[in-house]
Amino acid sequence: MDPKPAPSLTETIRAIRIDEAERSGVVVALREADIARLDILHDRLKPVLDDIPRGVDLFDVAVTPGMTPRLWIDMIAFVEIARDKRSYRFLQDTREGRRVMIESADLAAVAERVTAYIARRLIERERLLALPPATADLAPALPPADLPPAFATAMQGIAAPAAEPAVAVTTAARPDTTPQPAAAPAPRQGVRFSGLGAFVLFLLGIAVGIGGVLGLAQIAARL
DSSP states (O other): OOOOOOOOHHHHHHHHHHHHHHHHOOHHHHHHHHHHHHHHHHHHHHHHHHTSOTTOOSOOOEEEOSSSOEEESSSSEEEEEOTTSSOEEEEEEETTEEEEEEEESOHHHHHHHHHHHHHHHHHHHHHHHHSOOOOTTTSOOOOGGGSOHHHHHHHHHHHSOOOOOOOOOOOOOOOOOSOOOOOOOOOOOOOOOOHHHHHHHHHHHHHHHHHHHHHHHHHHHHO
């Protein structure tokens, strides 16, 4: 019978931290204990993660600390510690909401369920890669019934506008018996001056007047 392998130093340190956190009851210590439990599960999954083919970037397994420490498996699945601080909860986000994949204090059972999840994701990836590439010929056309009636009518009017028929309007020649109003008298045409022209004429009148007065004064002086 093979002897039981001795636990590693890392596992021993984690076990002591968990035991001290449970005894003290301090929130910070309990959070560190949750992280230690998730690290233990991460170590249990390392052989499975090493078997994932290279080039597959579906999984990014890591422990993230915070208010609720979590061991992320991929973008939609993670493991966290339950409220009893002893059980593991493997959760997955789906269209219908968050689903509990497994909740158990058995570390081996949780690791087995996570392994099955990873295997299922790899199988789904292989099936997607095996599908034929989508082409434009395979894409179904949008049926006209799916279009709103107003939009379909407008599109038909733009595509083929209806030509309006020309309507010929013919009227018989009739004598115009409507009395015509009397023609208004033509306005008198006169000379109009603008404001500048009137001012110039005013200055010329003053100059003529002054010249006449000066001429009369010279004639009177000679007499």
